[in-house]
Amino acid sequence: MASLTTAPIEQPTDERNPPWYQRLGTDYLPFLLLAPAVITLLALTVYPFLYSVYISFFRFRGGRPDTFIGLDNYARLLQDPHFWESIRTLLLYAALSVTLEFVLGTALALFFTGHFPLRGLWRSLMIVPMMLTPVVIGVIWRLMYDPNFGITAYALRSIGLAPIEWLSKGNWAFVAVVLVDVWNWTPFMFLLILAGLESLPVEPFEAARMDGASRFQIFKDHMLPMLAPTMLVALLVRSMDVLRIFDQIFIMTSGGPGSATEVTSLYLYKTAFKFFDMGYAAAGLFVLLILITILSRIYIRFLGTGEEG
């Protein structure tokens, strides 16, 4: 008679608590899927940031951390007129650009509701400026602004004005770079607000007509309030981006003339990579980051309410 005990006995598996390696595909899957992205971001943002804070406590010599000087860099930073001027320049640049882009973009969106032929083509062409390589944008406008051979010089002369040395005169340089930003991003504001406008339901507006509202009243009482969320998104997204400006200004003016267009990112770039005073630059970056974080916290709360996930 065959014995039942000659066959090897299988180890009983605990069905309710499978070993961890069997749970990989089910319980741990969500985290596993997130892992590559999270790890990469940790390595490329959090870790460098911590390291940056670390080196901000050092004085650099020969491009290497040399002596520990505690909070000296920060003290120096607080006294540094160049740094705070760069912050001022940055904020002024941001405020001017975003405001102009917003106003122009909204005006255009309101003007262009409705259908007209070639609308699709027109939209496609409008978005080109904001997709262009910022470096190339810098090149283009340097070309245009040239006081001798540039097209702007020609245009000004032909209406009787002397050509402006856009990129070499203090105040004009600032205006010049702001104008470039406006040229670059107004289409973005325009498209965004137009999209918002077109997603509005028609009936409340018809109801307003029935109730007797004039066109101006419809605009003020209904269109603006209903458009407000979209406008907010547009403003916030653009503001977030504008604070990171670097490329075009680098190409067009390098921060000059003097420091007229030297926004913070340019100032810190020079400090770190021209003067190799990296510890000090790291301190400056930390302060900049704090400023931006405060702003973004507010932004996120607004944007996040629409995107909660």
Added chain:
Amino acid sequence: MDTRRFEWSNIIGTAIKYAVLLLIMVIVLFPIYWMVITSFKGRLELTTYPPTLFPKNIILDNYRDAFSDSDIPRYMLNSVIVVGVSTLISLFFGTLAGYSLARFAFTPTFKRQISFWILSTRMIPPIVTIIPIFLIYRNLQLLNTYAGMIIVYVGFTLPFTTWMMRAFVREVPVDLEEAAMVDGDTRLTALLRIVLPLTAPGLVATAIFSLILVWNEFLFALILTTTSATITLPVGISGFVSQFEVLWGQMSAVGTVAIIPILIFTLAVQRYLVRGLTLGAVK
């Protein structure tokens, strides 16, 4: 009937509309146009005054000079490699992460934190991480390498690809995956066979957006690469500018070539544009 009076004001209104439309179009496109035609002008024509709105003679000298005598072609190759590989990796990681965020119910706080965190990394000016990364790379001998740039660019685009893919995955009804799993698929195979094909247009759009993002990237490339073996195109262009102050023709030629891929890509994704740029906040 008052239909006639209505038509008149309609016509004038429409005419104004078209005029303004045209004007805006010109303002928007003229600078680009200007650079392109400058690239085709010969040295003589470049320095004539008044500048010509259309080149009298179309000359290819600028292109020849710019590309044959310089390292520009090499820069372009560098850009293509770095941008291409990093986009692929970013898309891969981002899709996995985006899928995870879209489908799984983490605790709400966890989800909010992760989402906030991913979003906020986009807001940090690149300048903030550039110094430490430079130092780290110097220690790890990652300066002037493709690998170094690729890693950085993956980090650059990852928040964006994750966010976009999460939105696109959310648009695919869960029922399809559940049906597949009932039929025998695992989560992963369902993702591969069901979800991915359905998000294909979104995937492509995200890829193209990322491509554009890093093709244009300047600061990191500027600092982390200095040899012509690894410099990307934007850096090469800026070098051109500082070195060759008045070679407008050649600069324009390089600029024109640099933006061709952008123009193509932009036309390809313009349908998703508003959504992409606002991270999905506005459709």
Added chain:
Amino acid sequence: MDVQYEHLTKKFGAVTALDDFTLHVPDGDFLVLLGPSGCGKTTALRCLAGLEKPTSGIIRIGGKVVNRLQPRDRDVALVFQSYALYPQMTVGNNIMYPLRIRHIPKEERLRMAHDVARRLEIDALFDRRPNQLSGGQRQRVALARAIVRNPNVFLMDEPLSNLDARLRVNMRAELKHLQKTLGTTTVYVTHDQAEAMTMADRIAVMRDGRLEQVGTPDEIYFSPETVYVAGFVGSPAMNLLNVRVDSASRALVGDGFSLSATSVLEAHAVDETKHYILGVRPEHLTLSLEAHPGSIAGAVYAVEPMGNETLVYVKVGQSTLVARADAMLRAAVNTPCWLEIREDRLLLFDAETERRVPRR
């Protein structure tokens, strides 16, 4: 005020939404424009509101031609199918909005708004926002906003269609009561014939941009002038059968049956060579499981117990008829049965023109 449509035509490009539409709505009447989607009823309403411009024709309110007037100058109020509440305003502000436009002082506005809100039992919601309200509540706010101005005409575009079934039935009675109390001329658009029947003083049945028939609910129900109207109103729909006249046997002959119809044939001017359509409502058919002389023979096709009655589907020849039967009646499929028709409720339509055959 009364409303008059005179030969109104409205085209949207190649599509004719309204074709020579003429209709008079007496002052104080509750008139329902009834028809399927695309029949032009909403277009007619919107032309009256001033939201669409007619291609040709005249619209009068209170005798005055209003074609050139903007909606705001016509003194009409429109209740939208989707309610169209202003999302950014509270309920109170929504209701007061038309008053604010007319520069009515704030005290007065509040008083009027609260009055109307109380009447519609939504006063408690005065400070809420539309997105916090249920469908029924939103609909009342839309109504309140229309009523508060005390306009000359109420226009309503399927206001009940977005409500759940039970609420809809309740609101029907309330709306009707409200209109009678206010006495305002009302033009009401719907595709639901039950709504039309229960609420209207008169119904205007529309089809493909044209007016099929206008009359009181009784007239529409018992004396439809066309096959279309006969089939549209009443649920389950009227039974329609193709028949011919056999004067020899004084019968109407159809597929699978021969119905003795002496008095009908005497009352109408009929022709043996023509085809006719016989119409009889389910409630005018008596079902019996035993043969009766003069009944139509058939077989049970399906039985639907409704609780208060039973609907029986009977196959006669190739056609299927519906009859209302006693609530307790049950029968197996294919059981032979007989249908007796009330001759005075039998309607005869010319098969070609689809119009009712006139009495002699």
